Amino acid sequence: MQTVQISNQTKKIGTYFGKAALLLLPPLSAFWLMQFILGAMPWKMGVGITLANTACLAGLYWLACAISGYPAICCIVLHAAAGLWGAANYFVSVFRGTPILPWDFTALGTAAAVAGSYRYTLTWQMAAAMAIMALLIWGLRHQIRGGTFRPSRRSLPLRLGGLLLGGLCLFPVLQPQCLAVFGVETDVWDQTGAYRNGGAVAVFLRNTEFMQVTPPEDTTAERVSAIVEGADEVPSAAVNVEHPNIIAIMNESWADFESFGNLSLSESLTDYIDSLDNTIRGKAYASVFGAGTSASEFEFLTGNSMAFLPSGSIPYQQYVLGPTDSMASLLRENGYETRAFHPGARTSWQRNIAYPRLGFDTFKCREDMDVPQTEEHGYVSDASDFAQLIWELEHKEEGKPLFLFNVTIQNHGSYTVEDYPAEVTLTDEPGIYPMAEQYLTLANKTDEAFAQLISYLEQMEEPTLVVMFGDHQPSVEQAFLDKAYGVTQSEMTMEQYMGKFQVPFVIWANYPLPQKGPEITSLNFLGQHVLRYAGIESSLYGNFLWQMQESVPALSFPGYWDTQGKAYSHLESNGYTEWIQDYERVQYNNLFGGEERQDALFGRRQSDG
Numbered sequence: 001m002q003t004v005q006i007s008n009q010t011k012k013i014g015t016y017f018g019k020a021a022l023l024l025l026p027p028l029s030a031f032w033l034m035q036f037i038l039g040a041m042p043w044k045m046g047v048g049i050t051l052a053n054t055a056c057l058a059g060l061y062w063l064a065c066a067i068s069g070y071p072a073i074c075c076i077v078l079h080a081a082a083g084l085w086g087a088a089n090y091f092v093s094v095f096r097g098t099p100i101l102p103w104d105f106t107a108l109g110t111a112a113a114v115a116g117s118y119r120y121t122l123t124w125q126m127a128a129a130m131a132i133m134a135l136l137i138w139g140l141r142h143q144i145r146g147g148t149f150r151p152s153r154r155s156l157p158l159r160l161g162g163l164l165l166g167g168l169c170l171f172p173v174l175q176p177q178c179l180a181v182f183g184v185e186t187d188v189w190d191q192t193g194a195y196r197n198g199g200a201v202a203v204f205l206r207n208t209e210f211m212q213v214t215p216p217e218d219t220t221a222e223r224v225s226a227i228v229e230g231a232d233e234v235p236s237a238a239v240n241v242e243h244p245n246i247i248a249i250m251n252e253s254w255a256d257f258e259s260f261g262n263l264s265l266s267e268s269l270t271d272y273i274d275s276l277d278n279t280i281r282g283k284a285y286a287s288v289f290g291a292g293t294s295a296s297e298f299e300f301l302t303g304n305s306m307a308f309l310p311s312g313s314i315p316y317q318q319y320v321l322g323p324t325d326s327m328a329s330l331l332r333e334n335g336y337e338t339r340a341f342h343p344g345a346r347t348s349w350q351r352n353i354a355y356p357r358l359g360f361d362t363f364k365c366r367e368d369m370d371v372p373q374t375e376e377h378g379y380v381s382d383a384s385d386f387a388q389l390i391w392e393l394e395h396k397e398e399g400k401p402l403f404l405f406n407v408t409i410q411n412h413g414s415y416t417v418e419d420y421p422a423e424v425t426l427t428d429e430p431g432i433y434p435m436a437e438q439y440l441t442l443a444n445k446t447d448e449a450f451a452q453l454i455s456y457l458e459q460m461e462e463p464t465l466v467v468m469f470g471d472h473q474p475s476v477e478q479a480f481l482d483k484a485y486g487v488t489q490s491e492m493t494m495e496q497y498m499g500k501f502q503v504p505f506v507i508w509a510n511y512p513l514p515q516k517g518p519e520i521t522s523l524n525f526l527g528q529h530v531l532r533y534a535g536i537e538s539s540l541y542g543n544f545l546w547q548m549q550e551s552v553p554a555l556s557f558p559g560y561w562d563t564q565g566k567a568y569s570h571l572e573s574n575g576y577t578e579w580i581q582d583y584e585r586v587q588y589n590n591l592f593g594g595e596e597r598q599d600a601l602f603g604r605r606q607s608d609g
Helices: 002-024 026-038 047-068 071-096 102-115 124-139 156-169 176-182 191-198 202-211 221-229 271-275 293-302 327-333 348-358 382-394 434-457 478-485 494-501 523-533 540-549 577-592
Strands: 245-251 279-285 337-341 362-364 402-407 464-470 502-509 520-522 559-561 567-569
Touching (some): 002 071, 026 047, 026 191, 047 156, 047 176, 047 202, 071 124, 191 202, 221 540, 221 577, 245 293, 245 382, 271 434, 293 402, 327 348, 327 402, 327 523, 337 382, 382 402, 382 434, 434 464, 494 559, 520 523, 523 540
Parallel strands (some): 245 402, 245 464, 279 520, 337 402
């Protein structure tokens, strides 16, 4: 009899321990599973980091348990959600170089539009995680059949306790700045590393702090006006034309890896562009790598810099919320018809909303194209894209100048189409980097398509200027990038690190251009050069940008260059710091000034289209 009582007591104790474990351990094990899938070894993480992430997961878990009364099912759902979050961040990091950031949820449509073009290969960690999930479901099969604490008077204190503890654990979710107490920090330069080292939940929450842009010091209307009005006018470029047509082509993932001098290719990718006369060529610096196209077009069109905005933010969704002065609105004021064209989805990056606000009269996407479409690895080719540009020129209003802004799509990732032939290879290591060779083949076709466009424009009687530039470098094999740069990222100097954000630009016109142009610039300054070579007077803000680039010729999110060829990080202070702080003040007034915004500095406000 006594043995039976002891056995019953043992079972009862075991049951209590089992219930306690089911309530206490899942947040921790779910966090470990998430980090394991992301590529980190969770048991190597600090106590503070572990507590911070576990608490955030526990808040959701305990609330769900208290409300549903089915901890076993909540446990499985929590682990599945944590595993999917880890996998999603892993794949996004591989494809674009950064994990999922809070503002990405404003661009889900764009992500869905291109997600199908990528190849998803499971890692051994993911395979192990799926096996663990199967074991977890099998181990909880008995508990799944019945709730551990269904609604009753006896379970009420436990459920109320779960609600209370869950609510307390949600505090860092609602106030993520308190996660700093546990040592959770973001790293705008290496978001993937931050997610691995600080936890994919806690660091994501800390990134939400950047959803609001912190005002710089002294942004009074008087200070901003004094900064801008003190700038000299842009000197004349001595061009003998008035209001030429302007075609601006932002070519998807267009990069010049040959310029680093470390690659031997079976064919040069810029044979035609190199042969062109009457051109201005150089290097421009973008603020994004591998993805983030809309950030680059935002910089080019507005003259604003992503250097003063949160890492990975999406300006079209976050900052272009009403009529916004841009190159398009300025040229429209100068009598231009303004058109935008992108042979992709109309709603990508919410361009259909942003472009009218930026001053474009019309916007065409792939479904609106008037010319036959050919494809390269699943996307509209540059040949078809440029044919549409010619169609637009042939069907514009006679005598009215046209500003045509084009964002291509041919060279978009991913570069994993199995049956796509690699026509350009590395002569010393052919076939070793299939993604890179697929990209190089595509970039070579860009040069061929550009030749056809220029051949047509050379015959035009109307003066026409073309600028083509890249939005960012492609996301291909890291080993190829290390080979192209001649150095691994961990060993890069600041000058070499800036090379990751280097893209080419070329300006050509069917009328004489100046003999000299900028050797380096950045996308936020490039528009001012285009206006100058078209003989168009800029805004007061444009004058300020022009004067600034004479001392700081290139400035982007990772850093900036001086005229002596030295690169600097934004984290250091030097003789250029005051210039850059003034730029930030002016940009803040431009984007967030509200009633204090000095409209006259940036151009006349346009009606929201």
